[in-house]
Amino acid sequence: MEYTDLETCEKDWADLGIEFKALETLNKEYIAKLEEVGELQAKCLKELNHQRYRLSVIKRSLKRVRNADQEKVDTLEKDFMRRKAQLYEMEQSLPKQNGTYLKIILGNVNVSILNKNDKFKYKDEYEKFKLILSVIGFVLAVINLVVNVRALELAFMFLLVWYYCTLTIRESILKVNGSRIKGWWRLHHFISTVLAGVLLIWPNTKAWYEFRTQFMWFNVYISLVQYLQFRYQQGVLYRLKALGERHNMDITIEGFHSWMWRGLSFLLPFLYMGYLYQLYNAYALYHLCYHPEATWQVPVLSILFLALFLGNTVTTSMVIPQKLREKVKLNVRFTRQDKGSRNSSNMGSRQSSVPTAISSKGNAPSPTSESASSKERNEPSCEASDGGLVMPEKNLGRRTTAVSAQSDQPSSEVDSDENKGFISAPEKNPVGDGNKKLL
Structure with a gap:
């Protein structure tokens, strides 16, 4: 709203000066x-x-102590x-x-995110970034299958180089902020960056055109797998975050709950098919090494695809049994906790009820007052009987239901592995974040 006279402007300026002094004081305090x-x-x-x-x-010192x-x-x-x-x-x-990589790229800039909500937002943006680039890569790969334009091929290769370079930087920032992504998945993205760079400079020869169609179909398939991974991973991360069991910067998930396996069992065959596709690419490139127009890029790409296949297959195969063992340990631990809490609750209920049943006048409290006090303690009510304390059948059934519900809930992880209690420590994606890739 604008003013029409000078006096109003001067008055508003004076009021603004008072507000500025308050702002100045607030800024100094900040x-x-x-x-x-x-x-x-x-x-x-x-x-x-x-x-x-x-x-x-x-x-x-403990290791040196004898007869302890x-x-x-x-x-x-x-x-x-x-x-x-x-x-x-x-x-x-x-x-x-x-880390060393971030110091080379960004210098000694502080990239730590101290607010938990901001950490989760950054992790969420990281996942969305990969999804968006996967969709763009899928579209470009399909277009390159339909038309044969060199400019589109180079644009797609450049997109891969930029994508993986950006991914390595973002993951390094995640690691600084507490993410425990496995070393292989980070190395995978560095190898993929080199691979995309070699593809970008591969000359436009007959050897390239013999491999071109196969490579584009490979990227179409991997983009679809990455979308499936995104849906599965987002569901796991949001659910665990809602349960308060995982760190905001988790990328992979070590230590599965039973409901995680339903999605993972569907996803694993697609992942291994993608790994076998990488092996097939390495095999096809190996045979192209004997092509008359083959250049040095062909054997280099064959070795890189073989390295990706071996690393992905070995890492994923090692992670799954580890998760199964952790799942068994967690089930055993919570079974013991349920038994211990049940025994301690029964003992506590008896100790608290016996003194109440024997009042100073020798009168037993009324069932109504006893039941009300039990509700305040969130414990099942007990009634005085001739021979001792008897738990009513109704309350006993309620208690049994509560115990069974507690044992069915997913457990929070206490071990300091990579799960997050924020894990304490386990990691991010049941199989690793590095599986989400265009290559």
């Missing part, structure tokens, strides 16, 4: 808080390093694992230094 946060971050990092150093000293009580040693080792997981959780809220 800067002071930033400096205070920086000092607290430095102190926390120092204390974290001190804790880790002291833990390592104690752990080394093995039970106490086992208890200390469990406490060490728990403390490491706690220190890891604290570390997620503190800035980290960039």
Whole structure:
């Protein structure tokens, strides 16, 4: 809204000056808080390093102790694992230094994301970025199957180079912010970058045209598999995030729950077919090495495709049994926890009810008041009987249902592997994030 006279403008300017002074004060307070946060971050990092150093000293000392009580040693080792997981959780809220690759690309710029919601948003954008590029790659591959235009071929190859270069940078930022993507999947994207670069400079010869159609169909298939992976992974990550069981920067998932296998069992055959397609590409390129117009790009590409096949197959095959073992361990652990909680709850209910049943006047409390007090404690009510305490059948059935429901729920992971408690530690995608690729 504009003013029509000078006096109104001067009055509004004066009011704006008062607001500016308040803003200036707020900004100074903000800067002071930033400096205070920086000092607290430095102190926390120092204390974290001190804790880790002291833990390592104690752990080394335990190995040298002779004739020690093995039970106490086992208890200390469990406490060490728990403390490491706690220190890891604290570390997620503190800035980290960039890795060597990020230092080369970006310099010593701080890329740490300290807010959990911002971390999840960045991870979500990362997944959407891969999906969008997969769709674009699918369209270009189909067009190249229909028409034979060199400019479109080069555009597609350049897209692959840019995609994988960008992916390596984004994944490095994710790793700085706590993601535990397996080393192979990161290496996979570096190899794919080199492979796409070699394809880009492959001369327009007859050898290329003999491989061209096969390569375009391969990219069509991989784009479809990547879409299936995106749908599966997004569903897992959002569900685990809703359950509060996984870190926002998870890319892969180690430690499956039963409901994860329904989608994974559908996805795995498509993944292995993609790996076999990579082996077929390596085989076809190997035979093209004897082509009269074959250049040095042909054997190099054959070796790169073979490396991708071996790395993907071995890594995926090793991860799945590991997840199965973790799933069994989690089931056993929660079965024990259910038994322990049931016994402790029964003991607690008896201890709390016996004193109440025997009042100072020798009168038993009314069933109504006893039931009300039990509801406040969220425990099943108990009634006084001639020989002791008897749990009503109605409440017993309710208790049994509650226990069974608890045991059916997916368990949160405590082990410090890669799951996230944020995992504590397990990783991102049941089979690895690196499977999502155009190549």
